[in-house]
Amino acid sequence: MRFADPFGPAIPTAALTAVGSRLMEIYCMSCIRVLSAALAASLMACMPLAQAANAVNAVRSSSGAVLHIGKQAFTAQEYRALALADLPHDANPVTAADPTFVREFADRLLLVDQAHQERLQDDPVVAARIRQATDAILVKAMQTRVRQAAQIDAAQVQAQFDAHPHDYDEVQLSHVFVALHPQSDARGGTELSELQAAARAQQLKQQLDAGTPFAELARRDSDDASTASDGGQLSSIFLRNVADVFAASVQALGVGQVSAPVRGPDGYHLIRLDARTPATFDTARGQIEVQLRAQAETAALEQLRQANPLRFDHAALEAALR
Numbered sequence: 001m002r003f004a005d006p007f008g009p010a011i012p013t014a015a016l017t018a019v020g021s022r023l024m025e026i027y028c029m030s031c032i033r034v035l036s037a038a039l040a041a042s043l044m045a046c047m048p049l050a051q052a053a054n055a056v057n058a059v060r061s062s063s064g065a066v067l068h069i070g071k072q073a074f075t076a077q078e079y080r081a082l083a084l085a086d087l088p089h090d091a092n093p094v095t096a097a098d099p100t101f102v103r104e105f106a107d108r109l110l111l112v113d114q115a116h117q118e119r120l121q122d123d124p125v126v127a128a129r130i131r132q133a134t135d136a137i138l139v140k141a142m143q144t145r146v147r148q149a150a151q152i153d154a155a156q157v158q159a160q161f162d163a164h165p166h167d168y169d170e171v172q173l174s175h176v177f178v179a180l181h182p183q184s185d186a187r188g189g190t191e192l193s194e195l196q197a198a199a200r201a202q203q204l205k206q207q208l209d210a211g212t213p214f215a216e217l218a219r220r221d222s223d224d225a226s227t228a229s230d231g232g233q234l235s236s237i238f239l240r241n242v243a244d245v246f247a248a249s250v251q252a253l254g255v256g257q258v259s260a261p262v263r264g265p266d267g268y269h270l271i272r273l274d275a276r277t278p279a280t281f282d283t284a285r286g287q288i289e290v291q292l293r294a295q296a297e298t299a300a301l302e303q304l305r306q307a308n309p310l311r312f313d314h315a316a317l318e319a320a321l322r
Contacts, residue, residue, distance in 0.1 A: 070110070079096070083096035143297055146296060152289055160292065161285075165284075166279070168284035168287055169238065170236055170276070171277075172234075172275040174232040174234060174272045174274055176218045176221060177268070178192070179223035179224075198261060201261035201268035214232065217232075233274070245262070246271065249262045250271060253271070255276055258270055
């Protein structure tokens with residue numbers, strides 16, 4: 001058997017064994033370093049290996065492959081397509097040339113190949129998971145294509161802004177929260193009935209009206225542990241993203257004003273408007289384009305639903321799932 005060097009002549013395994021396992025490790029690492037240099041050059045420029053070799057002056061390959069894993073070989077373009085799929089969108093592509101990354105990539109392919117040899121893809125549970133993963137990728141790709149293909153012109157953006165100008169105002173809010181079912185670190189975990197929670201929220205509002213500083217009250221009495229220490233301050237948000245149950249109350253507030261108790265999904269909120277930055281067309285344009293593309297995606301899905309009516313036997317499904 002021979003130990004294959006992707007970029008040079010084959011070296012007999014026996015010869016490597018003769019100088020010990022440590023030399024084998026050193027040799028392998030040198031191969032990976034050379035491979036990394038080639039991959040870095042090719043990933044940066046997305047160019048064939050022949051050009052990458054000129055950049056690093058260290059790689060030789062007659063086949064154009066920059067990566068060999070056993071009998072599998074990958075060109076720079078093939079490796080780039082596969083490797084970059086594993087990286088965050090904002091990651092530097094050259095990260096995929098790091099020796100550790102290359103090793104992990106190779107290990108995964110080795111395991112995949114072994115799984116195929118043992119026909120694990122035919123196992124019903126594995127096959128179902130593969131189908132789910134494939135479907136999820138295709139769904140995301142289709143949604144992205146619909147959004148990108150949507151024809152959005154300046155007139156549509158302007159019309160949306162004119163119809164809903166305040167939706168794109170940015171607001172800074174603070175709140176005091178009275179939970180029906182507080183977490184253990186809030187009020188000792190004591191639960192409240194609907195009437196008790198409403199009464200407590202009203203009592204806290206009266207304290208604010210009497211002059212108790214909002215931040216002080218939030219730190220002392222709010223059941224929202226994540227914001228209480230900051231005086232109840234929430235992250236800034238655009239009005240169009242405020243939950244429907246709170247939208248009307250927030251819209252009605254002037255800067256510095258506190259709402260009456262507002263019932264949310266988990267309890268009551270006293271909401272203060274700390275600041276409001278009115279939107280302009282220029283500041284809202286990007287949001288509106290994203291919004292209109294999302295609407296196009298929703299419309300496309302609705303068309304599919306109309307063309308493909310849903311029918312199912314509820315009783316039969318329940319029986320099958322028991």
